[in-house]
Amino acid sequence: MTAFFNGEWPWYVAGPLIGLFVPALLIAGNKVFGISSNLRHLCAAIAPGKVEHFRYDWKRSGLWNLVFLSGVLIGGFLAAHTGAAHGIAISPATKALLSHQGIHGFSGLAPRELFSWHALLTLRGFVSIVIGGFLVGFGTAYAGGCTSGHAISGLANFQLPSLIAVFGFFAGGMLATYFILPYVIGVL
Amino acid sequence: MTTPSNIEYQECGADNASPARPVYLPLYLLLGVAFGYVLTRSEVLSWFRIQEMFHFQSFRMYGIIGSAVVTAALSVALIKRIGLKSISGEKISIPPKHLGSGIRYAAGGTLFGLGWALTGACPGPLFALIGAGVPVLIVAVASALAGTWIYGWLRPRLPH
Numbered sequence: 001m002t003a004f005f006n007g008e009w010p011w012y013v014a015g016p017l018i019g020l021f022v023p024a025l026l027i028a029g030n031k032v033f034g035i036s037s038n039l040r041h042l043c044a045a046i047a048p049g050k051v052e053h054f055r056y057d058w059k060r061s062g063l064w065n066l067v068f069l070s071g072v073l074i075g076g077f078l079a080a081h082t083g084a085a086h087g088i089a090i091s092p093a094t095k096a097l098l099s100h101q102g103i104h105g106f107s108g109l110a111p112r113e114l115f116s117w118h119a120l121l122t123l124r125g126f127v128s129i130v131i132g133g134f135l136v137g138f139g140t141a142y143a144g145g146c147t148s149g150h151a152i153s154g155l156a157n158f159q160l161p162s163l164i165a166v167f168g169f170f171a172g173g174m175l176a177t178y179f180i181l182p183y184v185i186g187v188l
Numbered sequence: 189m190t191t192p193s194n195i196e197y198q199e200c201g202a203d204n205a206s207p208a209r210p211v212y213l214p215l216y217l218l219l220g221v222a223f224g225y226v227l228t229r230s231e232v233l234s235w236f237r238i239q240e241m242f243h244f245q246s247f248r249m250y251g252i253i254g255s256a257v258v259t260a261a262l263s264v265a266l267i268k269r270i271g272l273k274s275i276s277g278e279k280i281s282i283p284p285k286h287l288g289s290g291i292r293y294a295a296g297g298t299l300f301g302l303g304w305a306l307t308g309a310c311p312g313p314l315f316a317l318i319g320a321g322v323p324v325l326i327v328a329v330a331s332a333l334a335g336t337w338i339y340g341w342l343r344p345r346l347p348h
Contacts, residue, residue, distance in 0.1 A: 028275055040336055072227070176305035
């Protein structure tokens with residue numbers, strides 16, 4: 001039991017636990033698990049403007065999901081303060097590769113060289129945080145879902161659109177990993 | 189407004205059901221807390237893990253995503269088979285996604301993939317990370333909202 005609360009969870013524990021959120025939300029209220037629609041709900045709540053896509057009753061369709069999302073933030077806080085590892089034990093090969101590219105700090109969940117207030121003012125931090133964030137928002141809205149909605153909910157319900165989207169996720173991710181990130185980390 | 193003509197733009201997590209009654213909102217909060225906890229402890233929200241995955245240097249992320257899909261698929265199949273009702277009393281149903289030309293899934297998916305690798309996080313993890321001690325990602329969320337807004341504005345002109 002102490003192993004459960006200390007250190008990283010093995011994949012065969014973490015994966016099924018994540019998968020169980022699909023039936024949990026269906027059973028709770030016939031809700032489809034998917035995080036990125038919250039970005040749309042937030043746009044509709046904050047600044048719908050004259051854009052038809054954001055002119056709908058976000059409270060009616062999205063309040064449950066926004067409440068779920070605020071829970072996610074709290075859950076992250078609780079996990080970080082109750083025994084989550086201070087460093088991620090990535091494979092030595094990845095560590096060597098990233099060091100070679102120019103990452104020197106391996107503590108925390110994300111490298112501080114890219115993800116800190118100080119880094120935000122650097123070009124590589126700006127690309128990682130601001131450009132990356134924009135692509136997450138635009139891409140998930142265009143694709144109509146993210147890792148939760150397409151890769152987990154969608155694939156679990158055998159949806160072809162979700163399979164296409166997941167191929168896209170990995171194509172884009174590998175493109176950035178092999179052709180953009182080495183430049184962002186090492187040159188910018 | 190999810191009108192029938194709008195169905196081709198069906199979003200994940202959209203209103204496939206009646207709105208949640210306020211009495212159930214604490215339940216969603218609790219489930220969200222659990223999800224954020226699991227995302228953090230499983231390390232799927234870590235930029236380092238995402239890099240390890242895209243470099244194919246560990247089975248871990250593939251094992252997690254794969255076993256999550258299998259668990260979810262088995263659960264959904266079971267729920268359909270026994271015709272389970274939700275706690276709120278509705279018959280459980282999952283609306284199918286409209287394929288259309290498929291362009292939105294390929295193009296949108298690829299653009300999201302670029303952002304996934306750059307930020308090292310998908311939307312859920314972005315929020316969990318803010319809670320878990322990477323507060324600068326509030327800026328990434330603001331930027332993601334800008335991206336979503338621009339999509340909404342461009343939507344009538346984009347191929348779907």
